[in-house]
Amino acid sequence: MSLATDRPVDALVRFEDVKKSYDGINFVVKDLNLDVFRGEFLTMLGPSGSGKTTTLMMLGGFEQPTLGHILLDGKPVERLPPEKRNIGFVFQNYALFPHMTVAENVAFPLRYRGITGAAAKEKVRQALGRVSLEALGDRRPAQLSGGQQQRVALARSLVFEPALVLMDEPLGALDKQLRERMQIEIKQLQTSLGITMVYVTHDQSEALTMSDRIAVFHDGRIQQLSDPETLYNAPANRFVASFIGENNSLPCTLLGWEGGLAVVRMADGTTLKAAGANVSGMGVDMSISIRPENISLAGQRPHAGFNRFSGMARDVFFLGDHMRLSIEAFGGQLVTARIPALQARHFALGTDVAFECSISECRLLEE
Numbered sequence: 001m002s003l004a005t006d007r008p009v010d011a012l013v014r015f016e017d018v019k020k021s022y023d024g025i026n027f028v029v030k031d032l033n034l035d036v037f038r039g040e041f042l043t044m045l046g047p048s049g050s051g052k053t054t055t056l057m058m059l060g061g062f063e064q065p066t067l068g069h070i071l072l073d074g075k076p077v078e079r080l081p082p083e084k085r086n087i088g089f090v091f092q093n094y095a096l097f098p099h100m101t102v103a104e105n106v107a108f109p110l111r112y113r114g115i116t117g118a119a120a121k122e123k124v125r126q127a128l129g130r131v132s133l134e135a136l137g138d139r140r141p142a143q144l145s146g147g148q149q150q151r152v153a154l155a156r157s158l159v160f161e162p163a164l165v166l167m168d169e170p171l172g173a174l175d176k177q178l179r180e181r182m183q184i185e186i187k188q189l190q191t192s193l194g195i196t197m198v199y200v201t202h203d204q205s206e207a208l209t210m211s212d213r214i215a216v217f218h219d220g221r222i223q224q225l226s227d228p229e230t231l232y233n234a235p236a237n238r239f240v241a242s243f244i245g246e247n248n249s250l251p252c253t254l255l256g257w258e259g260g261l262a263v264v265r266m267a268d269g270t271t272l273k274a275a276g277a278n279v280s281g282m283g284v285d286m287s288i289s290i291r292p293e294n295i296s297l298a299g300q301r302p303h304a305g306f307n308r309f310s311g312m313a314r315d316v317f318f319l320g321d322h323m324r325l326s327i328e329a330f331g332g333q334l335v336t337a338r339i340p341a342l343q344a345r346h347f348a349l350g351t352d353v354a355f356e357c358s359i360s361e362c363r364l365l366e367e
Contacts, residue, residue: 011035012164012196013059018068020054028054030220032068036164036198041190043199043207046217047243053168055217056200060166061085073163083112088157088165092172094149096141096156102128103137106156113160127159130189147178154186158193165190167199171206183209204244208232216240238365241289248290248335254364262364264288268331272307274362287365292324294361295337298354306356311335313349327355 013036020029029051036042044052057063059070061082070078077085088109089095096105103124110120128134131151141149150170157165167186171179187210190197201207207214208228216223216231216239224236235241242249252264255271262276264286274288302308311329318341327335337355 010038012038012073013198014069014071014074015055015059016069016071018055018058018065018070020051020058020063021066024066027066028220029058029065032222034215034222034225036196038196039194040212041187041197041199041210043201043211043214044217045201045204045207045214045243047202050217051220052200052215052217056166056168056198059164059198060087060089086160086163088160088162090150090153090157090165090167090170092169094141094153096149096152098141100140101137102133102139102141102144102152105141105152106137106159109156109160115160123159124155127155130158130193131155131185146174147182150174150182151185154189158195163196165195165197167197169201170199171201172203179206180209186210208244216243218243233361235289235363235365238287238289241363241365246292246336248292248295249287249365250290250330250333250335252286252288252364254286261359264364266309266330267333268329270309270330272309272362273359274307274364275360276364289363289365290335290357291361292336292338295335295339295355295357297339298356303356305359307359307362308354308356310352310354312352316349327353329355 015032015034018029018032019027021027032055044055046052054063058065058078061077061080065078069076072085097108100108106124106127107120110116110123115123124137125134128137131154133148133151133155136144136148141152144152153170171182174182183206199210211228213225213227214231215225218239224231224240231240232244235244238249241247250266252266252272255263255265257263257276258273261273264272264274266272272288298308309329311327313325314328314334315326317324321341322338323341325337325339327337329335
């Protein structure tokens with residue numbers, strides 16, 4: 001697939017035909033071509049074993065590509081050691097030195113670069129100020145909360161003003177509420193400083209919240225590279241649709257095209273229309289992708305631009321402002337819908353109910 005972009009900005013990082021194999025036979029990263037633009041927050045998202053962390057480690061210098069080139073600011077760096085790349089790192093375990101104070105931990109990268117004395121103290125003060133920890137410089141890591149330790153690790157990655165900051169699952173050890181707060185803080189800091197960040201996570205909501213663009217990895221390849229809204233609303237294939245958020249993936253047969261829309265037959269013979277997405281032709285395995293929030297109860301009369309289908313409500317779960325419905329439709333397929341709570345109370349389980357969804361929000365996808 002093409003990863004071209006219309007964005008008229010310079011690439012700080014460029015992967016050119018990069019491959020990585022640990023055994024010389026199987027490749028965990030395959031034919032990777034990717035630009036990271038200056039000042040952007042790019043997230044590498046995917047399940048375990050998809051190649052995202054290996055890609056980050058190659059960029060950081062902890063792994064070397066088997067083939068291909070990695071350029072930083074236009075210069076090849078694939079053979080440079082990590083300390084020669086001017087890159088900041090933040091990892092899930094924080095990697096703080098327990099015997100050092102907070103200030104000493106933050107100052108450590110400066111010592112390596114020969115910056116000491118008053119100049120180092122001022123840089124440490126500024127870095128701790130950015131993460132609201134200037135009053136805790138004399139404490140040890142063990143005296144801090146998990147969120148505070150993460151802020152120290154972030155300050156340490158920024159103190160020497162690197163060209164690029166890499167973050168590998170940095171919030172995985174935090175509880176949900178703190179993790180969500182840190183997501184916003186990190187994004188705000190990245191935006192205010194104008195720095196370039198590459199972030200690795202398997203958490204879809206985290207990626208959607210923080211990123212300018214998201215590269216979805218699967219089986220060593222980027223499946224889609226898009227901004228969060230495009231990724232969610234216009235997935236390029238079935239894997240992306242199922243991995244990003246909740247999704248109904250329903251098998252179907254392509255019958256033809258009508259006014260630029262695909263006409264498909266469902267398992268029970270129901271005919272629906274859908275927006276085509278990267279469909280190469282007839283006779284391949286296909287499915288319709290419909291987000292649960294895009295399914296609603298149908299009115300008495302059909303609406304133009306909507307698909308209409310009937311189904312039997314098997315289960316209903318109350319979730320505060322909405323109900324989660326499990327619907328049996330299309331000859332035995334289970335379809336999930338999210339319906340406003342007040343609407344969903346108006347029918348009984350086990351009865352046939354009419355539903356509808358906008359044709360534009362039904363997407364025809366190949367495997």
